Amino acid sequence: MARRARNILFVMYDQLRFDYLGCAGHPHLKTPNFDRLAARGVRFTNAYVQSPICGASRMSFYTGRYVGSHGAAWNNYPLKAGEVTLGDHLRARGMDAVLIGKTHMKVDDAGLDRLGISRGGIIGTRIAECGFDARVRDDGLWAEGPDGPYDAKPSPYNAFLKARGYDSRNPWHDHANSGLSQERDADGRGDIESGWLMRNAGLAANVREEDAETPWLTDETLAFLSERREERRAVPWLCHVSYIKPHWPYIVPAPYHDMYGPEDVLPALRDERERADPNPVFEAFMQSRASRSFARDEVREAAIPAYMGLVRQCDDQFGRLLDTLEESGALDDTMIVVTSDHGDYLGDHWLGEKDLFHEPSVKVPLIIYDPSDEADATRGSTCDALVEAIDLAATFVDVAGRRDGEAPDLPGHILEGRSLLPWLHGERPADWRRAAISEYDYSCTPMADRLGVSVKDARLFMVFDGRYKLIHAEGGLPPMLFDLASDPSEFNDLGRDPAHAGEVARLRGLLADWGLRLSQRTTVSDTQILARRGGAGGRTGVLIGVHDEADASEEALAFYRGKAKPMAGSGSGAEQDEADQAE
């Protein structure tokens, strides 16, 4: 029997850099399990997210639409109730869409109220879960401060830890994301050394390794796989396993906490040229606390080994998933995708965090294993096509909508990405996109104040055509431009160089084309429109521009033939009195 993707395991890590994988060439970090997947699938080397920030990026992954199209442009900017999600598309094609982990979805409460949608019902619940059926929803940031918790929802992970005996009000922080001082009090307790402080990044997190977040979500996934296997249900599934790690806090339990050391930290990808007369946007982001921290070697040498330990833990746990799928035979009908929502500067370009569009931030790892026979030709290869995060939703809907031998069934009036199946099957689409677009909305950040831009203008756009990368800023700020052919490290900003004004204009032209794209005509499909186009000409009796019988079909006119009595006052003259009496 021909192998083909029936189910989809869609694995996302949070803040995982594209180059922190063995198969991507990291010289010290070992990721044998990700490499194992890459050997069986295709590793995309030019995969870009639609926004280098969790919430906005994920809303694009989960809707298959650009940030400017769905509007949820930053963390906790709600996704409009009414936006069609990946889950909606898949269920309409007979596939379940299950969530285990993080989405960063903020529910549009005002929209639910306006539309009268009950939060308790299945529809309201799915909207709140960004279209998924949530087996576990945990966004992984259980911080708390003077203004209250960052995430006011109940914490499944904290509940899990408490059930496992971790005795604390917030074991997510006190155990999974903190170390412990060696000094103990009379009860054997030690001071919590918070993982929020990167000086503590080298400590072992005070949690049993098997209770850390990554193994916990892996266990949930294994339980899901086991249940589905035993149920032998007919319904295919997509399972979105969405890990919070290797996202900060940078701290990891033993044995990962000392698996890597300062000697494994690669030199920062930065250059003094970058700090000489920088673009004002770049300069503002270099002033952030995270950027100033990661400019210091002691910070990089503390945080990066912990980050590498977290990635290594992710890899080990991914190995458990892969082994299970292999042992159960599910590799024959399960597509597996590994990616991330964005990267992490880690001090490259004098920056911390993500937010801007240098490769360590906006490029993500993307490995896709397709079990189908058609994909045999590409196993173990890389693909350098310009791929966008929104292509995954299109790929998944393509998998769900295709039946053996059938044509793709893609709702192209809603999805803005393109299916990657042709690339996976060794085809080379002739009309692939000319540029990847990414957006960043910094309207609620202090950078907007620093740059003096309005709430509406605090927006950046990246246009990357495979060689040149333009960063366009609204609000009259100058652009940045990099030529990755001559400057792969992106040190030399040509955005204000008169000699490159032509390139800037050319890429702005691509951006202008993109800006006029059709993104909101989502209630009528191309097929429906073409059917209307064919059926014009007064078939519903609307006869436009018809002067006399010669201009319209007999069939159409037939509906308007008949006799009537003249009506009083209708200008028909003598018959008026009679009509008056008739009434």
Next chain:
Amino acid sequence: MARRARNILFVMYDQLRFDYLGCAGHPHLKTPNFDRLAARGVRFTNAYVQSPICGASRMSFYTGRYVGSHGAAWNNYPLKAGEVTLGDHLRARGMDAVLIGKTHMKVDDAGLDRLGISRGGIIGTRIAECGFDARVRDDGLWAEGPDGPYDAKPSPYNAFLKARGYDSRNPWHDHANSGLSQERDADGRGDIESGWLMRNAGLAANVREEDAETPWLTDETLAFLSERREERRAVPWLCHVSYIKPHWPYIVPAPYHDMYGPEDVLPALRDERERADPNPVFEAFMQSRASRSFARDEVREAAIPAYMGLVRQCDDQFGRLLDTLEESGALDDTMIVVTSDHGDYLGDHWLGEKDLFHEPSVKVPLIIYDPSDEADATRGSTCDALVEAIDLAATFVDVAGRRDGEAPDLPGHILEGRSLLPWLHGERPADWRRAAISEYDYSCTPMADRLGVSVKDARLFMVFDGRYKLIHAEGGLPPMLFDLASDPSEFNDLGRDPAHAGEVARLRGLLADWGLRLSQRTTVSDTQILARRGGAGGRTGVLIGVHDEADASEEALAFYRGKAKPMAGSGSGAEQDEADQAE
């Protein structure tokens, strides 16, 4: 007591040209009542619709958003369930939004199903009525043909006519929009001479004048006004009186049917230059049946006098409304707006119908009477500011949201237009828009086939800066350009003239800026964003880029202080056994 707008009478005609009003300078057509309004208010002489087609234009009027933002780009392309409407905004500010007449709203059935919204409930009903509470919903096109009715809803107007004794299956057609031959059968009945055939435009419609569509909707409005007056309710209202006329079929009852004759028809605004090497888009539209018909003098001489009669009837009926408001004292607290959804070429530029962007199509009449004292300075004046149809929603929400002396309350993250109150109050906003934008989606028309463009590319954009008007076409088609300063009649297309490439590029730049506008970040207000901007810095405990205690506030760190027991397997070494026992 200071006068101010408490209620709003928002009157829309369908297909009423901007220049078919006495006050706009028509030499033969008399419109004393519209002129009366203009003498008390402001007539805007550069008011442009967001699309020269009923459905798309109206969805912009009713959402305050560009067509590319709401997506309902042509007639019967459904408006997304979830789009926020004028009615939503007004009700949130304590104002009712009542509909009498036409909206051309097509309900998003798939969206209602997906969101589980009941069609019978008040929310589903309002969504179906484009946000209004419909007293009467009648879109005015009760055509029928081989494919069934154009509009499958029940017809209130047909029900009214039947109740008034018009004995026919479809009295909308057989009486209100047809004449009658003089020959009678034994029962006194004559052949119906359909108003669909413009050769019949000179006949009197076979309906009593008081039962024609315009008086009928006027009566409904007078009844509404009377009820509200008697109720003395506290709730202010916007009443959208939305007439189908002077839209075709071009036929009108006596005495309007012969009030104007061929001698009153102005020469067609057309030039042989237009047919020499025309832009391919223009050429395709010149090939439509309506265009070919209106190129013939006999058609213009038949249809235009009927059109003028219809306008005159509209004016007389508007006079009834105005008289009633005046007599009841309601003029002191009622804003009155008169406008149209688009114009009608009537043979100008060798075109019929609307669809393209010459002034007779895309420019509309707009007269606003504001009762407030602040508007006294502008009474009887004209205003040549570049105004867009979407400005009306912003104006109405401004009226609803302002209380005496209070600042405007405009949801600028949803509405894309701007309040016209400053202009009405004699102010001249310094940062008014540089260009008006209009869009036209011809994806389901035969022109798309003729031009060989895809479903996605069958789109046109107008950019008009007050002097130059660019029509940009997607799909690689050339642009059109007119200089209205030297060529106010728009005969001389400069779009392919190398000497004007600079102007084309400049206007394309304005269009590109518009394309990158923020249009979908509608779930979070600017105020909410600014509040978040102020409240950064770890107030909810998310401590980014913190290396040690020096980087974070004591207040924030306090939440993370405490003591914990070391956990087995957490890498804390000797304490493992003890922790194991504790479990």
